Amino acid sequence: xxxxxxxxxxxxxxxxxxxxxxxxxxxxxxxxxxxxxxxxxxxxxxxxxxxxxxxxxxxxxxxxxxxxxxxxxxxxxxxxxxxxxxxxxxxxxxxxxxxxxxxxxxxxxxxxxxxxxxxxxxxxxxxxxxxxxxxxxxxxxxxxxxxxxxxxxxxxxxxxxxxxxxxxxxxxxxxxxxxxxxxxxxxxxxxxxxxxxxxxxxxxxxxxxxxxxxxxxxxxxxxxxxxxxxxxxxxxxxxxxxxxxxxxxxxxxxxxxxxxxxxxxxxxxxxxxxxxxxxxxxxxxxxxxx
Amino acid sequence: xxxxxxxxxxxxxxxxxxxxxxxxxxxxxxxxxxxxxxxxxxxxxxxxxxxxxxxxxxxxxxxxxxxxxxxxxxxxxxxxxxxxxxxxxxxxxxxxxxxxxxxxxxxxxxxxxxxxxxxxxxxxxxxxxxxxxxxxxxxxxxxxxxxxxxxxxxxxxxxxxxxxxxxxxxxxxxxxxxxxxxxxxxxxxxxxxxxxxxxxxxxxxxxxxxxxxxxxxxxxxxxxxxxxxxxxxxxxxxxxxxxxxxxxxxxxxxxxxxxxxxxxxxxxxxxxxxxxxxxxxxxxxxxxxxxxxxxxxxxxxxxxxxxxxxxxxxxxxxxx
Amino acid sequence: xxxxxxxxxxxxxxxxxxxxxxxxxxxxxxxxxxxxxxxxxxxxxxxxxxxxxxxxxxxxxxxxxxxxxxxxxxxxxxxxxxxxxxxxxxxxxxxxxxxxxxxxxxxxxxxxxxxxxxxxxxxxxxxxxxxxxxxxxxxxxxxxxxxxxxxxxxxxxxxxxxxxxxxxxxxxxxxxxxxxxxxxxxxxxxxxxxxxxxxxxxxxxxxxxxxxxxxxxxxxxxxxxxxxxxxxxxxxxxxxxxxxxxxxxxxxxxxxxxxxxxxxxxxxxxxxxxxxxxxxxxxxxxxxxxxxxxxxxxxxxxxxxxxxxxxxxxxxxxxxxxxxxxxxxx
Numbered sequence: 001x002x003x004x005x006x007x008x009x010x011x012x013x014x015x016x017x018x019x020x021x022x023x024x025x026x027x028x029x030x031x032x033x034x035x036x037x038x039x040x041x042x043x044x045x046x047x048x049x050x051x052x053x054x055x056x057x058x059x060x061x062x063x064x065x066x067x068x069x070x071x072x073x074x075x076x077x078x079x080x081x082x083x084x085x086x087x088x089x090x091x092x093x094x095x096x097x098x099x100x101x102x103x104x105x106x107x108x109x110x111x112x113x114x115x116x117x118x119x120x121x122x123x124x125x126x127x128x129x130x131x132x133x134x135x136x137x138x139x140x141x142x143x144x145x146x147x148x149x150x151x152x153x154x155x156x157x158x159x160x161x162x163x164x165x166x167x168x169x170x171x172x173x174x175x176x177x178x179x180x181x182x183x184x185x186x187x188x189x190x191x192x193x194x195x196x197x198x199x200x201x202x203x204x205x206x207x208x209x210x211x212x213x214x215x216x217x218x219x220x221x222x223x224x225x226x227x228x229x230x231x232x233x234x235x236x237x238x239x240x241x242x243x244x245x246x247x248x249x250x251x252x253x254x255x256x257x258x259x260x261x262x263x264x265x266x267x268x269x270x271x272x273x274x275x276x277x278x279x280x281x282x283x284x285x286x287x288x289x290x
Numbered sequence: 291x292x293x294x295x296x297x298x299x300x301x302x303x304x305x306x307x308x309x310x311x312x313x314x315x316x317x318x319x320x321x322x323x324x325x326x327x328x329x330x331x332x333x334x335x336x337x338x339x340x341x342x343x344x345x346x347x348x349x350x351x352x353x354x355x356x357x358x359x360x361x362x363x364x365x366x367x368x369x370x371x372x373x374x375x376x377x378x379x380x381x382x383x384x385x386x387x388x389x390x391x392x393x394x395x396x397x398x399x400x401x402x403x404x405x406x407x408x409x410x411x412x413x414x415x416x417x418x419x420x421x422x423x424x425x426x427x428x429x430x431x432x433x434x435x436x437x438x439x440x441x442x443x444x445x446x447x448x449x450x451x452x453x454x455x456x457x458x459x460x461x462x463x464x465x466x467x468x469x470x471x472x473x474x475x476x477x478x479x480x481x482x483x484x485x486x487x488x489x490x491x492x493x494x495x496x497x498x499x500x501x502x503x504x505x506x507x508x509x510x511x512x513x514x515x516x517x518x519x520x521x522x523x524x525x526x527x528x529x530x531x532x533x534x535x536x537x538x539x540x541x542x543x544x545x546x547x548x549x550x551x552x553x554x555x556x557x558x559x560x561x562x563x564x565x566x567x568x569x570x571x572x573x574x575x576x577x578x579x580x581x582x583x584x585x586x587x588x589x590x591x592x593x594x595x596x597x598x599x600x601x602x603x604x605x606x607x608x609x610x
Numbered sequence: 611x612x613x614x615x616x617x618x619x620x621x622x623x624x625x626x627x628x629x630x631x632x633x634x635x636x637x638x639x640x641x642x643x644x645x646x647x648x649x650x651x652x653x654x655x656x657x658x659x660x661x662x663x664x665x666x667x668x669x670x671x672x673x674x675x676x677x678x679x680x681x682x683x684x685x686x687x688x689x690x691x692x693x694x695x696x697x698x699x700x701x702x703x704x705x706x707x708x709x710x711x712x713x714x715x716x717x718x719x720x721x722x723x724x725x726x727x728x729x730x731x732x733x734x735x736x737x738x739x740x741x742x743x744x745x746x747x748x749x750x751x752x753x754x755x756x757x758x759x760x761x762x763x764x765x766x767x768x769x770x771x772x773x774x775x776x777x778x779x780x781x782x783x784x785x786x787x788x789x790x791x792x793x794x795x796x797x798x799x800x801x802x803x804x805x806x807x808x809x810x811x812x813x814x815x816x817x818x819x820x821x822x823x824x825x826x827x828x829x830x831x832x833x834x835x836x837x838x839x840x841x842x843x844x845x846x847x848x849x850x851x852x853x854x855x856x857x858x859x860x861x862x863x864x865x866x867x868x869x870x871x872x873x874x875x876x877x878x879x880x881x882x883x884x885x886x887x888x889x890x891x892x893x894x895x896x897x898x899x900x901x902x903x904x905x906x907x908x909x910x911x912x913x914x915x916x917x918x919x920x921x922x923x924x925x926x927x928x929x930x931x932x933x934x935x936x937x938x939x940x
Contacts, residue, residue: 129305130305130308130309130312131312133302133305133306133309133573133576133577133580134309134569134572134573134576135531135532135534135535135538135572135573135576136531136532136535137532137534137535137536137538137539138534138535138538138553138569138572138573140535141538141553141554141557142313142316142317142557142565142569143316145316145317145320145557145558145565146316146317146319146320146321148321218431218432222434225434225436225437226434226436226539229436229539230539230542230554231554231558232557245436245437245440249440249543252440252443252444252448253448256444256448259437259440259441259444260441263434263437263440263441266434266437267432267433267434267437270431270432270433270434271428271429271432274428274431274432275428278428415676416676492674493717494712494714494717494718495717495718495719495720495721497667497672497712497718498712498718498719498720498778498781499720500670500672500704501670501672501704501705501709501710501712502704502705502709502731502732502735502781503701503702503703503704503705503706503732503735503736504701504705504731504735505701506697513720513723516722516723517720517721517722590722591721591722592721592722592765592767593721593765593767596765596767596768
């Protein structure tokens, strides 16, 4: 009984229900708070950072952490703490925007595939096959090269690379829903196909999509950092954390602090996103609901 | 089954052709003039133009695409690098094994540690074994492997001087890259193994096994694990794909002349033939891995095997 | 009935089972006592969630490790205290001396093992015989439940629900158990298949002189198969007696209510009489008699303290303090 009720709920209250469950999960809330706090700190960075991000301290190049430079300075004498705080607005936002963009497009394409079915569906899925027969990183490297460097171009490259995955995810959960009895019930009362897709299948596929998206955010953030690290993606002098690591690499012997701090910043953010993602996954799992 | 395998193998041909077209097209739209990159920005315009003609860049897109496809897939002539002039086939023969070996080592370590870790965590759900493994796994999936690689270099090569920083040679050159590459995969495997074991352990047939008097160890190893394998194998496949990508990055950190360094240098130098052919080879390797994964599904689950066998007439189901 | 329970083959005395979750305790079984002799069948009747399956799983000690605990009581088989046996000795009993038929044949079989191997496994575990011998015995078991030997190598998904239940029964009977716990063996099956499976179980029981605990919510099944009946409500037995006593002289208002909810073939009744309300939440049982919120006879007394057992006839127990009044009206 409870089961059939759940299925007829629309996306809105499904979201409310997940949020209600999520609020009970301390680790997930910790992840969310850490991440939001980082975002706020990153955007307010110009107000409080002790040094400009391109300001060079001529007497303190590659200096170890000290009272003057909390995280030390880099090879040009720039303050690493200031750069990390400021660079957050690039590094932190890339994962989220990539996921929103690719899933937005993925939902549209997936719904089109589901709506038209037949050869359209077949064609879309075969195109996805082609893109997914390359390792994700390889595809992203090539796309990055085509689109060029920079914050938005990198997001675009990552998002394009991620679209086939999200199409497939949406389609899989829609196919699963299509087998459900309530769809037969809709057909039996003469619901039109678009109506079934847009007012029943899509909202009900929402929660697996949300789970996929939340797990994908941390992955995309790592991916973005990797691209910046190998010199694609965001390039110096923009203080993206991956780009800072890329800069720091050659000084690993003489200035190890240069690789420690940006890495910690990435790891903490990815950890926070993972905690949040795990929480959303558990909250969306009806088996774990009480 | 054999027919299904063959069908899938044949299906790879159009897929790989399509990959070739896509990569070729993408590289065509890459900003940057290869002639300028090869000859340097100080080169004379006439030299640049001669270079462009030599590389065939002045022809229309479709002519170049047709030439590329016929060279590669009909005459099996992979060409040479524009920059180094080395025949690409030679580079790949030398480099592909390194990338594959590194990926295999990483995969074996990841699966060998990750799956038992996850199973242990599931069997001892909510006890200390579970908590410790899951905290480690959470850290493992959160630490980017290129950063871990830098930390490992810092510790084992720079500070302790136990292991070489970079290059190729004996097995010891693979230790740090493999360690860096497997941490995330171990963690992902452990998390998936735990959750699918937990799903399976609650199943009725596990209770049936216990009610038969099957010893607990066998209940887990024989009855539960085999049923939990389907989602675990799915993640194995995903992880191998990610490892191939991760290995590309790790190769640049450890200066391993493998496919990753080949392609990344190629991208930076706008060395189109190298990138195109390298990508095709990686795509072939990856597609083969995915095929093996799909075959593994059938080996584990008789229902999937039956599905493959009947993939023509789809409707056979369990009702009677 | 206490006089003849001492030498019963399987005895459950004052069993209490609780499930612990994060923030509450579910009182699944609250002081249940049962006894069962060889060759006899006891029907355990009650609604879903009344704790029937938990009792059966407690006897086999296969309750889920996480959260479930037997907090009180004894279970003895042939004067051997099962709850005190070490795990490895208990394993000798499971599937061998006591075996269980599960409710849902669709999920009770391991989907990735051949059905024949699943039968052979239990034979191999409890008999020191060769691989070939196990396989031969497993094939005999298949034949006994009416499945041809050549299906030995097939997988569960190739069988229908009724066939799967036959395989589950074959597994349960493979070692000639002394006690068979049948947990709603026919509930998940079509009506026509139900009769076949019931006949099969009954024949096999008679053949091997097995004691059987039949868990069901179906009074029709009880009438066909059982000797004695225990009616269970919210984890405690409210009425216990022979089949005749329960069917001809039901005394507890709940039992009467159960019969009221079955259409009668002989009388021409306009309406069924369902029991009003819902079973109580086992994590929050009402004080006193658990049935009092739904009972038409409930008084202050029923809401105060636990109700003792009253004897209405030899071997007929009833946990109700208004027996006389119920009798008069019922």
